[in-house]
Amino acid sequence: VKQKGRDSYSFYTEHLTTNAQRKAEMESELHRAILNNELMLQYQPQFNLNNEELVGMEALVRWNHPVKGMIPPDLFIPLAEESGLINKISEWVCNAACQQVRIWLDKGFRVPRVAVNVSGAELMGGNLLTNFTSAMSTHRIAGSQLEAEITENFMMQDVERAVGLVNELRDLGIVIAVDDFGTGYSSLAYLKTLPIHRLKIDRTFVREIPNNVNDMAITHAIIAMGESLGLEILAEGIETREQQAFLRSKGCSLGQGYLFARPLSAENIEGWLAH
Ligand code: C2E
Ligand code: CA
Ligand code: CA
Ligand code: CA
Secondary structure: OHHHHHHHHHHHHHHHHHHHHHHHHHHHHHHHHHHOOOEEEEEEEEEEOOOOOEEEEEEEEEEEEOOOEEEOHHHOHHHHHHHOOHHHHHHHHHHHHHHHHHHHHHOOOEOOEEEEEEOHHHHHHOOHHHHHHHHHHHOOOOHHHEEEEEEHHHHHHOHHHHHHHHHHHHHOOOEEEEEEEOOOOOOHHHHHHOOOOEEEEOHHHHOOOOOOHHHHHHHHHHHHHHHHOOOEEEEOOOOOHHHHHHHHHOOOOEEOOOOOOOOEEHHHHHHHOEO
16 A cells, blocks of 8 residues: 555656646746747637628737647647736737737728737736737727727626726727626626626537527527627627528627638738728
């Protein structure tokens, strides 16, 4: 028993060490990545589901690693949030999005609103407002060109603080969307008090339409509730015509998903932009 105990203990510590080492390595690489400009943004178009007009784009960060290739955000954003690097990344994202909008405007494109994902860590302790205001002034971008996507859990962590911050963003003309709606714990009572414009229905509810009646019922309920609160509703992760038709029939007028377009590089998305 003693022998076994020691083995599992050493296994445990070894496991911890390698995990911690991997994390530390990634952290320092990520630090370097920000300095070396290895981060990049892709943009996923958002559409009016009724006439399929382009209404916006969501900026999604990627890490273009010199050896490992393209690393998706789910693999490094959580780590960045733990280590505090998220503040640097958020600053980079805000600036890069505004810089890109300026490039498109200078090329003569009509640029729809660009949505930026805001990290909860930023909302609670970061420089959210400064990130937006300084990127906007550096690149001469109006707040009406921008949208902030904030997950509901973070709004709920400290509602009073969230209301204050969201109001300041709104005052700049920035549209406020609640991201991943339906997956967290927001109460309907709070939803009413948050000064938001838009709800984004999480992809997990859209994914199994039309096979999962529960998901269809939930989606329908979110749309009805959002409508009655005067909010715009955008469904994410639309992959089929059936999903689009169902969402439209329930009154959801906005959407994004692989059915229409995947996230694209700034260059490739120019094909979607009008002059
Ligand atoms: P999210 O904000 O919910 O973003 C939507 C994710 O769904 C994106 O993954 C997008 O590529 C993917 N997606 C869009 N349409 C479809 C579809 O039709 N089918 C499927 N299967 N997937 C679809 P991505 O780009 O890997 O981003 C993952 C998450 O990483 C985001 O979830 C967001 O939470 C976070 N993230 C991305 N960019 C940033 C950023 O700049 N800052 C922060 N703080 N977080 C970010
Ligand atoms: Ca998002
Ligand atoms: Ca989402
Ligand atoms: Ca998500």
